[in-house]
Amino acid sequence: MISLKPKPILLNLLLIIITVITLTPFLWMVSASFMLDGHASTYPPRFLPDEFTITQYTKLFTKLNITTNMLNSFILSISVTLISLLFNSMAAYAFLKFRFKGKEKLFTILLSSMIIPSQVTMLPLFLMLKEMGVINTYFAIIIPGLANIFGIFLIRQYAQSIPDSLFEAAKIDGATDFQIYTKIFVPIIKPILVTLALFTFMGTWNDFLWPLITLTDESMYTLPVAMSNLMSEHSKDPELMMAGSVLTILPIIIVFLAMQKQYIKGLMMGSVKE
Amino acid sequence: MNSSKYKYDSGLGSKKSLIIFLSPALLAILIFFFIPVISAFIMSFTDFSIYALADWNYIQFIGLDNYFRLFDDPLFWIALKNTFYFVITAGPLSIIASLTAAILLSSKLTAFKSFFRLSFFLPVVTTLVAVAIVWRFIYHPNFGLLNYFLSYFGISPIDWLGDPVWAMPAIILMAIWKSFGYNMIIFIAGLQNIPEQLYEAAEIEGANSWHKFHHITLPLLAPTTLFVGIITLIGFFQLFAEPYIMTQGGPLNSTLSIVQYMYQEGFRWWNMGYSAAIAFVLFTIIFTGSIIQLKMKKND
Numbered sequence: 001m002i003s004l005k006p007k008p009i010l011l012n013l014l015l016i017i018i019t020v021i022t023l024t025p026f027l028w029m030v031s032a033s034f035m036l037d038g039h040a041s042t043y044p045p046r047f048l049p050d051e052f053t054i055t056q057y058t059k060l061f062t063k064l065n066i067t068t069n070m071l072n073s074f075i076l077s078i079s080v081t082l083i084s085l086l087f088n089s090m091a092a093y094a095f096l097k098f099r100f101k102g103k104e105k106l107f108t109i110l111l112s113s114m115i116i117p118s119q120v121t122m123l124p125l126f127l128m129l130k131e132m133g134v135i136n137t138y139f140a141i142i143i144p145g146l147a148n149i150f151g152i153f154l155i156r157q158y159a160q161s162i163p164d165s166l167f168e169a170a171k172i173d174g175a176t177d178f179q180i181y182t183k184i185f186v187p188i189i190k191p192i193l194v195t196l197a198l199f200t201f202m203g204t205w206n207d208f209l210w211p212l213i214t215l216t217d218e219s220m221y222t223l224p225v226a227m228s229n230l231m232s233e234h235s236k237d238p239e240l241m242m243a244g245s246v247l248t249i250l251p252i253i254i255v256f257l258a259m260q261k262q263y264i265k266g267l268m269m270g271s272v273k274e
Numbered sequence: 275m276n277s278s279k280y281k282y283d284s285g286l287g288s289k290k291s292l293i294i295f296l297s298p299a300l301l302a303i304l305i306f307f308f309i310p311v312i313s314a315f316i317m318s319f320t321d322f323s324i325y326a327l328a329d330w331n332y333i334q335f336i337g338l339d340n341y342f343r344l345f346d347d348p349l350f351w352i353a354l355k356n357t358f359y360f361v362i363t364a365g366p367l368s369i370i371a372s373l374t375a376a377i378l379l380s381s382k383l384t385a386f387k388s389f390f391r392l393s394f395f396l397p398v399v400t401t402l403v404a405v406a407i408v409w410r411f412i413y414h415p416n417f418g419l420l421n422y423f424l425s426y427f428g429i430s431p432i433d434w435l436g437d438p439v440w441a442m443p444a445i446i447l448m449a450i451w452k453s454f455g456y457n458m459i460i461f462i463a464g465l466q467n468i469p470e471q472l473y474e475a476a477e478i479e480g481a482n483s484w485h486k487f488h489h490i491t492l493p494l495l496a497p498t499t500l501f502v503g504i505i506t507l508i509g510f511f512q513l514f515a516e517p518y519i520m521t522q523g524g525p526l527n528s529t530l531s532i533v534q535y536m537y538q539e540g541f542r543w544w545n546m547g548y549s550a551a552i553a554f555v556l557f558t559i560i561f562t563g564s565i566i567q568l569k570m571k572k573n574d
Contacts, residue, residue: 008383008384008385011378011381011383011384012383012384012385014378015378015379015384015390018375018378018390018394019389019390019393019394021451022393022394022396022397022451022455023393023396024419025397025405025408025409025412025451026396026400026408028408028412028419029408032411040411040417041414041416041417042417043416043417043422044422045417045418045419045422086298087298087299087302088299090294090295090296090298090299091295091296091298091299091300093295094292094295094296095296098291098292098295098296100292110303113307113308113311115508115560115561115564116311116557117508117511117512117553117556117557117560119512119533119536119553119556120310120311120314120553120554120556120557121306121307121310121311121314122310122540122553123310123314123317123540123546123549123550123553124309124310124313124314124317124550125306125310126541127327127546128306128309128310143302143306144306144307146298146299146302146306147298147299147300147302147303148303149303149307152299176291177288177291177295178291178294181295202399205401206400206401206402206403208402208403208514208515208518209514209515209533209537213537213541223401223404224401224402224403224404224515225403227403227404227407228403228518228519231407231410231519235410238411238414238417241407241411242407242408242411244404244407245401245404245405245407245408248401248403248404249400249401249404249405252399252400252401253396253399253400256396256399257392260392260395263399264395264459267456267459267460268459268460268463
């Protein structure tokens, strides 16, 4: 493309420097998590543990009950992902294949409301959920995540390229709307559903402010809230906090590395406006 | 209604199935998004406080009083100033970092492209709370990696998160590290759409790298840059977890952000009417910022 005059060495060197900057925090996190108490608080800093130990991890699992928080994170991320995938894909199907008055207008209103920051909704939403008696339960996280506009937009964007003839043929063969949705629509949009599942899973897993507000018991905390809470008591224990950070990040990194192609593709698609 | 409007939808289904398919998502969004937005707006004109939380009869409409009170609230101005400092500094720097990385990665001379792209992107997907904790230790004045690294250049230890002057730059640096990979991917997609012939033609006419960047890359990337600018603005104005974990808004409120102030007023002190007013100021700022960017690009 661009036959840059500056030498390839310089270019690749620059990339290596950026890589060192982006990866060092992660590498140090992993390394410090296997250190003995106090070994990450020295000058000059240790880059590798002198003595490899898993005491920090055992402490998290036995004394600090992090298993419960991990379980909360998994249950919530998976349920929000599955439910919102169903609701969003059904709505996207309706927006694509049904004819109704004010459809375009409705979709435009939905799209433009994406600019409203979620913090605006938090106070009344909290009061609503409090009235419903679901604060400090899984429902406090699941209910606001039932459906979202971005998900509907992404599926619709992807499914627009499906030729109508495919659906019409099924209709002539006597398929019901429900059959068309399950037998034709869902299989075709599978790639974007996988991408959206990734986005939703990671988004729910990483979310902080809303769980911080609505989950009040330690046994209900998700990992980020539990970590934030742990930080206030263990701010002098980098080794323990690093082990907790590893456990918080690891599932996300595994999922991301396994499906990075779908993730990146979806990200590029979401950025292409009609 | 003209019939051509319906060219793209086949209007397959019956009314009954339309309702079945559309209503779950639409109702959820209406009840748990649109109604709260409207309620928050109404709430911002009330004195909703901890007393109202127990008995809603305590709620009184107080007109614009919350907004007037904000105007006289020094802490609100500090939060506003801090948030603008963050957005105005971190925003452009992050976009420049993203564009630089995207251009480097799009060059033909680059080796191990997918490895570099992956490592630049890794901070984006990882949990903000967890990496903020990692960075808190990296910024440690005595034992932190950053001060150790700087000591090689003869720079004496800086109390990054404990010094009111350095706390915000430290948060900005961390936020750029966390976010630049996201916009980088969008820029890479934008760069792929620029036809190669343009660069070839420019070379024949003797253009150097800077000319090509200035006259081809930048103008043709303009729509991408606009999109990136708006989403970065929206995201950065919502600054919360970084200062909450690393500084709790301190020292001396030097990193208190609008969202943190809203959180404190609303969910610590239960001044929910006042907090709703803060939320709407935030929304107005984000909305205005996006409109200004759109207008600026149209005038170009």
